[in-house]
């Protein structure tokens with residue numbers, strides 16, 4: 001199973017010093033026509049706003 005090597009979304013609840021702490025992530029297309037041609041047209045759907053205390 002792949003692991004997230006680095007995530008720059010510090011605003012995510014699961015992010016701890018650029019390491020994803022989620023058990024799994026779901027990635028979806030964010031392209032308008034759903035025809036993904038670059039990483040910029042992908043999106044982590046597991047993102048949750050907030051901070052772990």
Ligand code: SF4
Pocket residue numbers: 004007008009012013014015016019020021022025044045046047048
């Ligand atoms: S859930 Fe997604 S956005 Fe949040 S830290 Fe993991 S990879 Fe990054």
